[in-house]
Amino acid sequence: MLRRLFRHSADLSSVLRGSKRKGLIMDSAKALDACKKAAAVAAVNELVEDNQAIGIGSGSTIVHAVERLAERVKQEGLKITCVPTSFQARQLILDNGLVLTDLDQTPQLDLAIDGADLVDSKLTLIKGGGGCHTLEKIIADSSKKFAVVADYSKLVDFFGHKVLIAKTLH
Numbered sequence: 001m002l003r004r005l006f007r008h009s010a011d012l013s014s015v016l017r018g019s020k021r022k023g024l025i026m027d028s029a030k031a032l033d034a035c036k037k038a039a040a041v042a043a044v045n046e047l048v049e050d051n052q053a054i055g056i057g058s059g060s061t062i063v064h065a066v067e068r069l070a071e072r073v074k075q076e077g078l079k080i081t082c083v084p085t086s087f088q089a090r091q092l093i094l095d096n097g098l099v100l101t102d103l104d105q106t107p108q109l110d111l112a113i114d115g116a117d118l119v120d121s122k123l124t125l126i127k128g129g130g131g132c133h134t135l136e137k138i139i140a141d142s143s144k145k146f147a148v149v150a151d152y153s154k155l156v157d158f159f160g161h162k163v164l165i166a167k168t169l170h
Contacts, residue, residue: 033060035151040064043113043149050078053106055139056093057114058086058132061149065113070096081106085114085139086132103142112143118159119150126159 044065048054056066066089072078074097081101084090093100114136118126125148127133140146 032151032153035153036061036149037064039149039151040113041068043147044068044072047111047113047145047147048072048078048080049110050076050080052078052110053081053083053101053108055083055109055112055114055143056085056089057112057136057139058088059115061115061151062089062113063092065149066092066096066098070098073098083109083139085136089132103139107142109139109143111145111147112140113147113149114140116148116150116154118156119148119154120156120159123148124159 040061041064045068048069054069056062066082069080069082073080081099082089082093083101083103083106084093090100114127116125116127127136
């Protein structure tokens with residue numbers, strides 16, 4: 001299975017320079033979102049082809065990927081079907097006018113696009129342990145290609161210095 005990491009190659013300062021607001025610095029949340037969008041757009045532009053079945057992951061970066069996918073479907077007339085990994089992904093697919101399917105109808109996917117919580121230089125990933133984690137793994141395994149979309153904040157030199165904390169609901 002092909003594994004690729006799409007990340008925005010420019011550093012944060014280039015994103016900040018791209019702001020059209022003279023004399024004002026773009027806040028870090030907007031800069032981070034701009035990097036997420038750039039990574040998602042790059043993945044969709046490079047990997048998505050006509051007549052594909054695509055697994056759609058979850059998370060804030062995937063929102064940008066689905067939006068770009070919908071733009072390409074409208075602009076280029078692509079025939080794409082989408083399999084969601086979560087309720088959020090299902091809603092994104094429907095809200096963007098994309099064709100929804102499931103693994104029962106489409107057991108072999110051409111591509112799955114998902115995010116990660118942490119990524120090292122060897123492309124080792126740490127994914128969240130949320131409710132959609134199992135379905136994300138099943139969809140990734142059902143796909144010929146698996147693309148991870150991550151911004152610069154997800155990259156680490158080694159695992160262990162950023163701690164993920166699970167919140168228990170009572």
